[in-house]
Amino acid sequence: LAKQEGGDNYCFFQPLNKPVTIDQLDMASQLRFAVERNELVLHYQPQISLISGEIVGVEALVRWNRPNSGMVPPGVFIPIAEETGLIVGIGEWVLQQAIAQILAWQREGLPPVKVAVNLAANHFHNPLLPGLIDRLLDESGIEPHLLELELTESTMMRNVVRVKQIVDQLKIRGVCLSLDDFGTGHSSLAYLSQFPIDLLKIDRSFVTDVTTNPTNASIVAATVAMTHKLGKNVIAEGVETEAQLAFLRRLHCDQMQGFLFSRPRPAEEIGVMLREGQRWQFKVEEAGQKHL
Ligand code: C2E
Ligand code: MG
Ligand code: MG
Ligand code: MG
Numbered sequence: 440l441a442k443q444e445g446g447d448n449y450c451f452f453q454p455l456n457k458p459v460t461i462d463q464l465d466m467a468s469q470l471r472f473a474v475e476r477n478e479l480v481l482h483y484q485p486q487i488s489l490i491s492g493e494i495v496g497v498e499a500l501v502r503w504n505r506p507n508s509g510m511v512p513p514g515v516f517i518p519i520a521e522e523t524g525l526i527v528g529i530g531e532w533v534l535q536q537a538i539a540q541i542l543a544w545q546r547e548g549l550p551p552v553k554v555a556v557n558l559a560a561n562h563f564h565n566p567l568l569p570g571l572i573d574r575l576l577d578e579s580g581i582e583p584h585l586l587e588l589e590l591t592e593s594t595m596m597r598n599v600v601r602v603k604q605i606v607d608q609l610k611i612r613g614v615c616l617s618l619d620d621f622g623t624g625h626s627s628l629a630y631l632s633q634f635p636i637d638l639l640k641i642d643r644s645f646v647t648d649v650t651t652n653p654t655n656a657s658i659v660a661a662t663v664a665m666t667h668k669l670g671k672n673v674i675a676e677g678v679e680t681e682a683q684l685a686f687l688r689r690l691h692c693d694q695m696q697g698f699l700f701s702r703p704r705p706a707e708e709i710g711v712m713l714r715e716g717q718r719w720q721f722k723v724e725e726a727g728q729k730h731l
Pocket of ligand 3: 642
């Protein structure tokens, strides 16, 4: 059967009939050792306050320096890590590394900066997670609110009762929670309003064409207004242009993240930005545009 696909596209079939390529199998077997062989690295992408223009947080984004392949982006290997269960070990490494970075910047005397970590559904639902976070917070002694955990709508909508218990446990510990890729999943607004989420992240797909697509412009405007009414903060992902920035400023979006400000960078480069107190200055809006 696999042969019929021809060429290099040999396929194996797992019990659930999910096709897996040789390269994916290869990757899975190498990924197993990526943590212990020190092949993973975190890059950090600044999150900028729309009020002060300062970096108020960074998102930790993992990369895999795979032997003979160069840097593999998370979009390629995180799904494999999720399917194989390797995500729990990788997620633990990411958490530990991110917390060590918070501590390192703190010891340098830099102003506190929040670090956001993406949590996969399978890791969030791992029974050992709350204990792990407790231990890492205790050992490091960092302010718990400097650690932000990013969850997606699908993570939160899976087993709602159980999710509430885990989330409550984490909130008691004092960590921040954010809802990533908002608008791409299936969360109910009623459910959202009851959730102790601190920050809502509008997905890049809405932000990308916000100045050319009136539907997405309305969705973004409504999302910002709704989030504020619920007493939460909102951040726009994937801001790439001045026009998108201007639009988001008019809506009073709280924070932004995107290539317009910075791509994800190694910790040393973020350290330089923080040490220099890097600040973005936004153009003053022309009179008459203010109340648009
Ligand atoms: P995400 O959490 O939504 O992260 C944002 C992604 O958008 C990042 O891609 C970032 O580089 C990219 N991005 C940010 N600003 C812009 C922009 O202005 N334009 C464009 N075109 N892209 C922008 P990245 O680093 O490739 O990560 C992709 C996804 O992989 C993440 O999406 C997240 O879901 C997952 N991921 C990354 N690191 C981790 C991790 O440590 N653990 C887990 N479980 N997932 C991770
Ligand atoms: Mg994220
Ligand atoms: Mg996102
Ligand atoms: Mg995304």
